[in-house]
Ligand code: DX5
């Protein structure tokens with residue numbers, strides 16, 4: 349099943365529980381939480397306190413995207429806060445195999461993220477160990493940016509490797525996903541679609557969720 353993962357980065361935090369209700373009604377599968385520390389990326393968002401509040405409010409699984417330095421120090425805290433999926437950046441983590449193993453050991457699905465300038469080839473020796481690969485289709489740090497079309501190629505490459513090596517990791521895309529480009533992303537081989545502005549910045553959040561969900565179903 350293809351999954352739609354609205355990113356709460358674009359949500360109205362003064363009414364988060366209602367916003368989560370809207371995406372549930374619309375048919376969202378996962379809630380994407382963007383954790384930024386102002387160091388790995390030039391922006392600061394939120395941490396475990398908010399993830400805990402989200403997990404109290406919704407039954408949807410929570411996907412925590414760690415855009416922080418030294419993510420190893422926080423993995424356990426995010427699992428305790430309710431994360432079902434945790435992803436770390438290839439560009440930040442030195443002992444990636446160990447970090448992926450640790451996430452799994454704690455009971456969450458483990459993912460690796462690559463920035464737009466990071467090639468798929470850097471993942472060749474970790475792919476057999478991960479549950480998912482997150483392809484950034486914008487430079488991480490902010491919502492509302494424009495999709496970088498060349499990242500579609502990375503999804504195709506990953507889908508090809510997955511088939512050839514008989515692996516089973518899921519492929520996730522994050523950044524600039526809209527109702528205009530989501531079909532192309534689907535056709536490239538993507539399984540999980542993060543969407544911030546194209547869900548939460550719309551007048552009718554439930555309808556926007558349903559529209560995107562229908563396009564990938
Ligand atoms: C960007 C974040 C994204 C962001 C996507 O650094 O990782 O998850 O929320 O927002 P949109 O869909 O608006 O590009």
Ligand code: ZN
Pocket residue numbers: 355380381382413522542
């Ligand atoms: Zn994200």
